[in-house]
Amino acid sequence: xxxxxxxxxxxxxxxxxxxxxxxxxxxxxxxxxxxxxxxxxxxxxxxxxxxxxxxxxxxxxxxxxxxxxxxxxxxxxxxxxxxxxxxxxxxxxxxxxxxxxxxxxxxxxxxxxxxxxxxxxxxxxxxxxxxxxxxxxxxxxxxxxxxxxxxxxxxxxxxxxxxxxxxxxxxxxxxxxxxxxxxxxxxxxxxxxxxxxxxxxxxxxxxxxxxxxxxxxxxxxxxxxxxxxxxxxxxxxxxxxxxxxxxxxxxxxxxxxxxxxxxxxxxxxxxxxxxxxxxxxxxxxxxxxxxxxxxxxxxxxxxxxxxxxxxxxxxxxxxxxxxxxxxxxxxxxxxxxxxxxxxxxxxxxxxxxxxxxxxxxxxxxxxxxxxxxxxxxxxxxxxxxxxxxxxxxxxxxxxxxxxxxxxxxxxxxxxxx
Amino acid sequence: xxxxxxxxxxxxxxxxxxxxxxxxxxxxxxxxxxxxxxxxxxxxxxxxxxxxxxxxxxxxxxxxxxxxxxxxxxxxxxxxxxxxxxxxxxxxxxxxxxxxxxxxxxxxxxxxxxxxxxxxxxxxxxxxxxxxxxxxxxxxxxxxxxxxxxxxxxxxxxxxxxxxxxxxxxxxxxxxxxxxxxxxxx
Numbered sequence: 251x252x253x254x255x256x257x258x259x260x261x262x263x264x265x266x267x268x269x270x271x272x273x274x275x276x277x278x279x280x281x282x283x284x285x286x287x288x289x290x291x292x293x294x295x296x297x298x299x300x301x302x303x304x305x306x307x308x309x310x311x312x313x314x315x316x317x318x319x320x321x322x323x324x325x326x327x328x329x330x331x332x333x334x335x336x337x338x339x340x341x342x343x344x345x346x347x348x349x350x351x352x353x354x355x356x357x358x359x360x361x362x363x364x365x366x367x368x369x370x371x372x373x374x375x376x377x378x379x380x381x382x383x384x385x386x387x388x389x390x391x392x393x394x395x396x397x398x399x400x401x402x403x404x405x406x407x408x409x410x411x412x413x414x415x416x417x418x419x420x421x422x423x424x425x426x427x428x429x430x431x432x433x434x435x436x437x438x439x440x441x442x443x444x445x446x447x448x449x450x451x452x453x454x455x456x457x458x459x460x461x462x463x464x465x466x467x468x469x470x471x472x473x474x475x476x477x478x479x480x481x482x483x484x485x486x487x488x489x490x491x492x493x494x495x496x497x498x499x500x501x502x503x504x505x506x507x508x509x510x511x512x513x514x515x516x517x518x519x520x521x522x523x524x525x526x527x528x529x530x531x532x533x534x535x536x537x538x539x540x541x542x543x544x545x546x547x548x549x550x551x552x553x554x555x556x557x558x559x560x561x562x563x564x565x566x567x568x569x570x571x572x573x574x575x576x577x578x579x580x581x582x583x584x585x586x587x588x589x590x591x592x593x594x595x596x597x598x599x600x601x602x603x604x605x606x607x608x609x610x611x612x613x614x615x616x617x618x619x620x621x622x623x624x625x626x627x628x629x630x631x632x633x634x635x636x637x638x639x640x641x642x643x644x645x646x647x648x649x650x651x652x653x654x655x656x657x658x659x660x661x662x663x664x665x666x667x
Numbered sequence: 668x669x670x671x672x673x674x675x676x677x678x679x680x681x682x683x684x685x686x687x688x689x690x691x692x693x694x695x696x697x698x699x700x701x702x703x704x705x706x707x708x709x710x711x712x713x714x715x716x717x718x719x720x721x722x723x724x725x726x727x728x729x730x731x732x733x734x735x736x737x738x739x740x741x742x743x744x745x746x747x748x749x750x751x752x753x754x755x756x757x758x759x760x761x762x763x764x765x766x767x768x769x770x771x772x773x774x775x776x777x778x779x780x781x782x783x784x785x786x787x788x789x790x791x792x793x794x795x796x797x798x799x800x801x802x803x804x805x806x807x808x809x810x811x812x813x814x815x816x817x818x819x820x821x822x823x824x825x826x827x828x829x830x831x832x833x834x835x836x837x838x839x840x841x842x843x844x845x846x847x848x849x850x851x852x853x
Contacts, residue, residue, distance in 0.1 A: 260740075292740035296761050302741075306759060309742040549738035549769055556737075577764040584779060586768045628767055628777060636771025659772045660716025660723045 251276040253562060254338065254346065256328045256500070257354030258282035259291070260548055261529030261555035263310055265352050268559025270318040278320045279348075283327035283341070284377060287312055292548055294381040295402070298388065299409030307378065328355075333505050333522045350524050350562040353501065353512060354555060357494030357530040357546055362397070366459030371472045371487040375406055376494070384489070388413050391486035395419075395475050397456050399426035401578050403491030407448060408580055418449040418483050420456050420475070429493075430576055430587035434602065435609050435623045439585060442607055446581045454478060459488055494546055496531040509533055511544040516568040518558035526562055528554035537571040537641060538589040538620050545572040573638055577628070583607055586631040589621030589638045596620060601653040612652045617643045619652075630657035642667065668750045669811050671789065671796060673724055676824040677806035678715070680722035685711035687801035693785070710776060712787040713798050723827070724807065726787035726798065727774045729753050730830040735766035735775060752789040760784055 253269055255262045258280050266278050288310040296302040315322045327341035331351070338346045359374035361367060371391075373384050388394075388410055396403045399421035407417050419426070425436035426443075440450060454477045461470035474484040496511035507513055507521045511533035518526045529551035536543040550572050560567045575588040590613050592598055599612040608626035612619060612634065618641050622634045634652065637644070644650065644667060651661045686699065693709035694702035702709050713726040729752045736744050736753060743759035744766060746752070762782030767775050775786045790796040799809040808818065812829075819826055 264737075290740045290742070292763060292765075293761065302761060306741075309740075548740040549734065549765060552737035553734075575768060577768040579762060579764060579782070582779070584764055584777065586764065588768065628764055630773050631764075631768050632766075632770035632775070633773040635768055639771070657773075658714065658716045659725055659774075660718045663716075663718045663723060666719070 251349045252347070253278045253350045253352070254348035255280045255352045255354060256331075256338075257352075257356055257529065257531075258284070258288050258322065258324075259354060259356050259529060260288075260551040261354035261356075261532075261558070262352065263288045263314075264552045264555030265354065265526075265528060265559035265562065266318065266320050268556045269563045270320070271563075272560065272565050273563040278318070279323065279346075280315075280320055281323050281326050281328050281338075281340070283325065284379075285325045286378060287315065287322065287324075289378055290548075291376065294375055294378065295405040295409045297378075297381050298375075298385050298406065299412045301409075328500050331501050331504050331506065331525070333501075333525055336524070348524075351526065352555075352558050352562060353506075353520070353525065353527040353531055354529045354551075354558075355497040355500065355531045357544075358497045359490060360492040360495050361490060362492055364397070364456055364459060366461060366472075367488075367490070369459060369461060369472060369488075370469055372459065372490060373487065374490050375402055384410075387487050388415055392416055393418075393485040394487050394489060395456075395483055395485040396489045396491055398491035398493070399423070399450065399452070400429060400491050400493060401427065401576060403489065404443070404580055405578060406489060406491070407443075411446065411448065417447075418451070418485065420454050420477060420483075421450065421452045422455050424453055426450060426452065427585070427587075430578075430585070430591065431623060431625075432592045432611065434600075435585075435587075435591070435611065435625055438602075438604060438607055438609050438625055439580065439583065442581060442583050451477065494530060496533070496544055498531060510542065513542060514569075516570075517561040517566065518554055518569055519561065526558040528558040534569065535571040537573050538638060539574075543572060543574065545574060547576055549575075570639075573635070575635060577631075583626065584624075584628045586624040586628045587622070588631065588635045589613065589619075591621055591623055597647075599647070599653055610653055614647050617645065617647065619644070619647075627655055633657060633659055633662065637662075637667075668748070668752075669789070669809060670729065670815060670829040671726065671799060672808040672810060672815050672818060673827045674806045674808065674824045675718075675721055675723065675827065677804045678722045678724055679804055679806075680715055680717065681803065682715045683801050683803055684713050684724055684798035684807060685715055687797050688713050691797040692790070707780070710778075710785060712776075712785055714774075724798070725772060725774060725827075727753060727770075727789075728772055728827075728830040729787075729789065734769040734771065738765040738769040740765060747791070752791055753786070754788045754791060755784060755786060757783055 289307040330339040393416040396419040458476040460474045462473040464471040512527040513533040530546040557569045577586045597614045601610045611623040613621035619637045624631045689709040689711040690702045716723045741759045760783045767777045799807045
């Protein structure tokens with residue numbers, strides 16, 4: 251019996267750990283196309299901003315693999331899965347058979363089609379090597395343009411700003427963090443970022459990346475970008491932060507079904523019996539929207555990985571579904587967003603103190619909480635996340651003190667939740 | 668593995684546990700007299716909250732399937748042993764607030780200025796948790812899982828216990844039930 255895990259991220263290592271907890275005997279193999287043991291992608295902006303050293307990125311050292319008797323193959327890409335033959339085709343031209351397979355290949359940065367986007371000084375941030383490239387560019391260059399105003403863009407912008415770079419962020423949506431925040435919340439954050447010296451243009455698309463001849467090398471270097479309407483913004487390199495897409499290349503053409511990502515059932519199993527998927531590549535059920543989603547966040551990847559691992563090893567555990575959530579801190583301002591950020595058919599409880607950069611919004615449908623936004627004071631966000639997670643029926647939501655700065659667990663109990 | 672069992676019937680809401688926790692675990696001076704003048708003010712890792720007909724001294728429940736452990740992307744939150752207390756390594760915490768976002772009890776406090784969190788660690792490096800020693804009414808009981816089971820079986824009082832994923836209960840009075848569950852055995 252052989253377990254094979256493709257991907258050495260949070261889903262992969264949590265799966266391996268879970269398998270080893272219940273199966274001490276059989277072989278576990280992890281493939282990674284990167285040269286390092288498991289590290290935290292979430293920390294890459296902190297690494298670039300020199301807040302976290304390279305050593306501290308590694309969340310599992312070599313000893314983890316040894317202790318759990320896991321064979322880790324670094325720098326080995328799995329090119330193709332043949333789920334009929336239970337066979338993998340590896341980048342080193344070899345083949346390998348598996349009994350149980352986990353696809354935990356994560357996501358790949360979305361690259362929009364823009365003239366000049368294939369240049370060398372156009373970067374994304376997914377892997378440690380991307381981080382190192384950005385860091386070395388940051389040490390040589392002065393001005394950077396961000397295409398996209400999502401969480402990774404803004405967190406990286408904060409880091410590069412701390413290194414003294416001049417930053418322009420071009421956002422195609424009406425506001426930044428459009429997947430996390432409503433307009434009101436985004437305005438507060440946007441103002442906060444302006445006051446730190448960031449330039450942000452919303453509702454704008456980049457049309458072209460400009461290059462010019464470079465005296466030092468043959469390759470042309472970036473000189474700026476043109477946005478719609480012809481306005482030019484000068485810069486020395488470009489960052490693309492348009493989100494990620496599930497990395498499903500290796501199952502294209504196979505029996506394993508692909509939709510947005512790889513759809514899985516409550517046991518994290520794909521349509522093929524002995525093949526599982528977890529993390530940013532998997533498509534799971536969203537408890538709030540009741541739709542199938544790819545939830546590309548760390549906590550879900552860990553949980554999904556664990557549950558996949560147990561089921562691969564024959565212990566039945568079910569995944570109760572995802573909720574969309576994320577937390578970030580930008581220039582000292584903490585932001586949490588959970589579930590839905592609003593909408594006409596919902597009741598919205600709102601407390602806003604713009605001068606203190608505080609905002610709280612609780613999105614309610616009848617007697618259930620469907621979403622929440624916390625800016626400034628995030629202390630009680632987990633309590634609300636718990637209610638969204640359980641989709642617990644509440645009685646008389648207005649009495650529940652949700653907007654109080656001091657909301658605590660005891661309040662729920664006092665009100666009979 | 669030991670845990671703190673809270674007998675809600677015995678808690679008078681005196682907050683002695685909060686005070687001693689803050690002084691002993693967060694102050695520089697370790698004396699109440701000087702601690703009150705420290706800046707930043709020492710914070711407790713236990714919070715006495717008022718509930719319908721009494722008080723709830725709440726600290727981290729050290730959940731079996733702890734959502735904060737899944738959420739931590741830096742390795743700062745960890746367990747030394749299976750089912751042991753959930754501890755934070757301050758050197759690794761960067762203040763990303765993922766754990767704050769996922770703790771259904773609100774038992775993790777973000778320290779915005781320092782970009783760190785504080786939470787109860789069951790005073791792992793001490794003989795007994797400070798709050799348990801400090802409690803003048805015996806509402807807080809430090810015991811192993813086996814003794815906890817015996818105490819709960821006697822049914823003398825309303826207790827809160829460690830949160831187990833398989834029962835989804837750690838808070839076991841009708842009122843206090845919270846449908847908190849991550850992965851579940853079926």
